[in-house]
Amino acid sequence: MLSQLSVKNLAVVETLDLAFSPGMSTVTGETGAGKSILLQALNLALGGRGDSSLVRHGKDKAEVSAAFDVLNQQKIQAYLQEQSLEDEGECILRRIISSDGRSKAFVNGASVPLSVLKGVGELLVDMHGQNEHQLLLRPDQQRSLLDAYAQSTEACALLNAIVAKYKAISNQIDELSTNQELKQQQQALLQHQLQELENAELTQDELDHIEGDFKTSANAASLIEKISTILNQLEQEMGANTQLLSLSYELSQAAETDEKLLPVSALLSSAQVQTQESIYELTNYLSGLSVDEQITAELEARLSELHDLARKHNCQITELMVAKDKVVAEVESIGGAGASIDALQQQKNQLSQQYQKQAKRLSKTRVEKAKYLSNAVTEAMQVLGMPGSEVKVDLARKADGVHYNGDEGVDFLVKTNMGSDFKALKKVASGGELSRISLAISVVSSDSEYTPTLIFDEVDVGISGAVAEVVGQKLKQLSEHYQIICITHLAQVASFGHQHLRVSKAQQDAGAQTTVEQLSNHERVDEVARILGGATITDKARKAAEEMIKQSV
Template identity: 40%
Template sequence: MLTNLSIRNFAIVSHVEIDWHHGMTTITGETGAGKSIAIDALGLCLGERATTSVVRPGTDKAELIASFDVSGNKKAKQWLTEQELNDENDCIIRRLINSEGRSKAYINGTPVPLAQLKMLGQLLINIHGQHDHQLLLKTTEQRQLLDDYAQHHGLLDDIKFFQKQWRTKNNELNSLLESQQQRQAQQQLLQYQVKELDEFSLQQGEFSQLEADFKRHANAQQLLVISGQCLNQLSDENEYSVSAQLQKIADDVQQLAALDKGAESIANMLVDASIQIQEASRDLNYYQQSIDLDPEAFNLIEERYSTAITLARKHQVNPEDLFDYHQKLQAQLSQLSGDEERHQHLHDELDTIKEQYHQIAEKLRVSREKSAKKLAKLITESMRELSMPDARFNVQIDHQVNEQLSSHGYDDIEFLVSMNPGQPMEALHKVASGGELSRISLAIQVILAEKVITPTLIFDEVDVGISGPTAAKVGQKLQQLGSNTQVICVTHLPQVASKGQQQLFVAKLTDGKHTQTSVTPLAQDAREREIARLLAGDEITDNAIANAKELLAS
């Protein structure tokens, strides 16, 4: 519950600090005094966006601090713990707004974004504004009210989960369908290209080998001539050959080494060189013998080499990259074939998701119909208690299975009402007047508040358009609600104001230069005079005082 609200430099408030009690608190004051100032400040504490106009003129920033006791609020405590913002049983929200419109927010001293304030605020306070009853005319709001009453949060979460899955899969399927013609053309081209390259079947690294073999066969005659000349120059059968000359030099240096050990290393190197020349000559001989002058083999190599170059040119790649390009085309063709398989698989997935969605939607429909009867009965009873003796209320559910899955199931919900005997049930917006609509809205809010427990409920002039005996019954309804939860009600009706365990009076003070708002808890005598003022106006009579005492006593 809300325990304290501190407001500094906010609108026309210089500084106000309010302690809040259990039960029902009413807020009254003269027109234009700013009775809703505390509600507006709480709204900002709970994440509403701020503007520069909220900062009191002549000051640089507004400060709003709301303190809550969350000892009995399991959801709020759990959320605070999960966000690592827990401070045992206390929750303090602080909002600073500077004159340029920028703001900072804190929960238990930790800076937080506005989104977190909003999430926490939903667990702490439920604010009903004076124009909320207009929302009641929207069928989407009517469906939400029924689902809140029936506590369908789990079923709706499941519905939204499957609807999101269905939307994702359906978008993917539509994308596949939209590109199907283009994909088929691309697939035909790839099939032709891959078939052509499959038939050629170039292996990894083969082109480099083909290129080397082609050069070797194309130059075989020249290779034979050059290698023969080299062998003749190296051969030790020729006394003028490199081998013979080197051997002679090696023998001479060995003689030097026999006379002078300083020449030994040179002799050894020459011996090694002589051996290497002999080995080179032998290897060159083997090489010459391996040179192939087979024209048929050369023709096969030349043909494959030329085909590889032609295919590479055709596909606009380098010949040495032709193998990798072939693999790439195969992968693309496999992916397109996989898209066709994915197309069928998506159909199967969508059918499964729709079946799961339908099962949840059917559970939701059954629960809605059951809850609708209970809610209609409760609202009818409450309307009659609020001076609509012949009223009848009904919740119409139109169940239509559609191909398109929505985030709320297959049901369209509409509130129907009949205000007079013999009058047929019609849509709420066609029948109810402004005052009747306000009372119906209040009846629903009271019923939902008892069903969906929120620690603090705020009613900001929801009794607009209500007077006389009806006002007394509205006050009783709110007082009844205050026995289970904290209720804060801004009102102009004495019948409502008198039902609070605590009453706050809002006044606007001015010295001609500056204006500010004050909020004062009223003691019994002051309360009697304020209720009398609401009854009689500015001229408070003894009868008005007596009537005020009677209202407070009741």
């Protein structure tokens, strides 16, 4: 509910701080006092249009803030959490309009786009009888009201979950089908590449060693010559190995005389042993070498084949096995696309069947409850000063298919005079009639989900006497479920408020100044008496006001 409204330098208001109470608040004041400034200020705070003309003359900016208690409003709290704007049960909307026309919007202290401010506002307040925030004029709100009245909101949500899955799978099928021809061409290329790789009979061991093997074979003659020369130098009578063996023996003899030579003797002995091992290794290596031009040619041809494959797959020779595995995976993936489409189509068909069953149940409930809602709202309109008027909740069948919110659109049709044609609610021209129609629908659907604060303006246009009293009763009845703020010209309506606010305007040196004050019980009697009798409040008018307020309790 709206708990606080603060206004600075907005039009004829210099400063205003106003606290609101739960239940029904009535707002009265003389014609031209500026009662609409409350709605104008709230409209700005809720994300409505605003320009520099609203800034009080001589001021740099106008500022409006509205505080709401949303502790028990789960829908609003969920939206705030979704936008990362939650603040422990409170929601403060703030709007600043500069004299240069720039506008800033804030929710719980965080700067937000105007669209977010408006989105929050539509969940908090619904204004009836104005050109903005008339949720009842929106088809989605009319459907929501019918579903809430029919207790089918959860059924509609379940249906929409099915639709969301259905459409997601449909998009997947469309995407796969669009790419199927291209993928088939790609599959043919991959199959050819895979066949080439399989024909090559690759092994990782060959890939790791073939370049080295070819290099060795191509240079076998040179290697044989060099290794033979080295072995000859090592093994001849006065070769390196023989000399190391002799020198090692001599040094070991000297170490027996001086132990300090033992480490050096060990090093020299180790060098001789390693030289001997080198001779063994080189001898074995040499025995495996042969000059074979045919083997060299075969290795060269094989290496050329592998290089060609590596270039095709943009990799090194040693990575050809990995490339082959990748091609195999791609072939299998494309090959499974057709199966994927079939599987998705089966899921789509199942979801379509689920949708048809759920939509049929929802349609049946809506058709049944639409009649009850139409009759109930029509009855309420008769006692609200609209004899001969009628409301019909029309259900228009949609084209065959799977649709969000079911197989039918919901439209509230109205005729305001007996014998006239039904028209869409949004085409009802009179603000007063629209307010009373909204009031009737709101009262009938008061057990349904709605915004926590309802504001009625011009709800008493064209009525008086007993009808005005009924309007007051209905508004008070509605205030058992919602916070009601009603701007009224009638004492019969004003007397039903739990809180009474009076708007007045005075001329000052700085220009006109509008103020709003909460009335005490005594002041309230005088204000109701003024509405009844005019500027001069007589004892008779005061007694009538007291009796009217007493009867409204």
